[in-house]
Amino acid sequence: MTTAHDGLLTIDLSAAGDNYLALSRRLGRGSRCGAVVKADAYGLGMSKLAPAFFRRGCRDFFVATLDEGLALRRLLGDDAAIFVLTGVRAGREQECVRAGLVPNVFTLQQLRAWMEVCDQAGIQAACGLKVDSGMTRLGMTADEFGRLLRDRGLLSAANISVIMSHLACADDPQHPQNRRQLDRFREAGERLRDELPELQLSLANSSGIYLGEEYHFDLARPGSALYGVNPRPGEENPMSAVVNLSLPVVQQRHVADECWVGYGATQRAEPGSWLAVARGGYADGIIRAQGNRGCGWACGQRLPMVGRVSMDSTTFDISGLAGPERAGLAHIEVLNDAVTVDEVAGYAGTIGYEVLTSLGHRYTRRYTGS
Template sequence: MELDMKGDAREGLLTIDLQALGDNYCDLRARLGADSRCGAVVKADAYGLGAARVAPVLYGLGCRDFFVATEGEGQRLRELIGTDARIVVLTGVRPGFEMECAHSALVPTLFTLAQVRAWVAACERAAVAAPCAVKVDSGMTRLGMTAEEFDQLLADRALLQAANIEILLSHLACADEPAHPQNAAQLRDFRRAGERLRAECPKVELSLANSSGIFLGPEYHFDIARPGSALYGINPSPGAPNPMRPVVELSLPVIQKRHVSDERFVGYGATQAVSPGSWLAVARGGYADGILRAQGGRGCGWACGRRLPIVGRVSMDSTVFDISALSDAERESLASIQVLNAELTVDEVGGYANTIGYEILTSLGHRYFRRYLEN
């Protein structure tokens, strides 16, 4: 069933399968033990697929722990889902905006001692007992309290009790490499941090596992898992078959077909030539639409059951494909070329562009005609 369509069909068709996304959530949730809940990361507009459509589906399946990147994302999400859902802002709260965060019923992630102090001071001035989350750095060396700061927090019992900490978080750096020794090291350090915090604040919940972390085993699951990429069809276990259903298809309209009678260079910089007798199709859609420039000469599209190589550099608004392998009848009827589907996955496409599926999804432009499907 088509739930909604928006955009211009002449600019390409982006199909987002909300049923597949929901199935992925249920699959991930089933991998957790009875003592672990499955949250959902819907930051960056649900990885570019539209939080306004994605979040209500997840909420309808029972998800009550949502994770966003910014306060603005959290405020928009709060308008979409029930007040019984918890929305955690992973990049914290801007100084001076603590009460705006609290009044929007958002839970900021605090990752410095100064932030905890500022949060407590703001809540005390407003006579508000708003919850927060605290993040410790267990080895990612990105956001998170250092071991020294965390020691200082635990030593200041008055601050600790006033902070109203609901969740302790950390983030795995190498979860998609199960044999990497850093996984075990981070697990050890995070478990120890959780035990120490719970000795003072027994109701604090613990959250470590991202999408790939779920597949590392139950010891990584703790109270709340927070999958993101796997919900949207990205393989959480690179090198192994993808257990997730594909969520997106993207078709680009063909706007010109041409026969090349002699050897010709194609595209900017004359980086690639085609042989005499080749057939080319120019499709509407380029790097302004998420067809990354690095795919030129490496990536491919899909039509008539086969891969069609991208030829030359990808332009801002167009991409050239070699359609010589198609029959005359197939070329004649060719109206569009898919650049994402079940056969041409976001992970594969990311590889062509020397990047990851995350960037492919979050780079998809806004000119496409978006079709949302749900059974």
């Protein structure tokens, strides 16, 4: 959806594809690289990005919901494996079976329900099993997993193709939880593989890929790093920037006397300073918490945000620009190679994932690259 908002969100498909290849090259021999395209490819457009990854050789895709999976199947056809990370709701299993999607199950009850639907359809459709290795989110508990291993009849009848878990602290390589989760997941995978020799194991997310080869197993599933978020916080970002967001300047003003700027009068503008108001605010994903601390970019300079971010506008101090630069100032970029997703997340007290998924739909979206 595009409107006459005039803000321009540019998404570089080539950069995203290059990120996929860079992550693939990090993996050990025998490990495949998938792509997480849930939440509309982190808000950037699954219909454009999933084919870009497919063209770079990706054949394993991860979505969050059945509807995302159905849309992706229509988009990519039958040559892609599509995993539904949060499973499938009761009553919609037949749709999942017909589309050839692989839902995660987290409980014995879900596993039996999936098998019953497959029996009714007369096919043995694959499912994934997610176990809780220490994040205490979605995943089969240790007690239920033990009962599953003891139920040989259920194991032989279930078509579990992959076992997964999710790392809680992969972006902190020194955190002891990484090793604890690795050990628990490896043990669970080995015990299940004793019964299901063809089973695949999947643990590593974007940051998990950088923890080392022992975390890679058969299938890695990066998400945020594909879209330019740094998988190694505190170190140089190995990923290419994917997004550029440019806001139109709708007013400039010269400050004659000291004054307050924005809601709540939280910041002063000094006499003699210059301000620019750009169209784009928290309704467009310019996260409100950036107020008084974030920045934009124009003419090779960072331009401080002044005052609180409004719903539809954001104010910048452009005093550092030369007169001709101010006169020609038509747009201010708030995401680019210099003002990165991770930097913006730091201003807003959040993570790059939220910055991307918050980007609004009033921008004109332009896709570059192939």
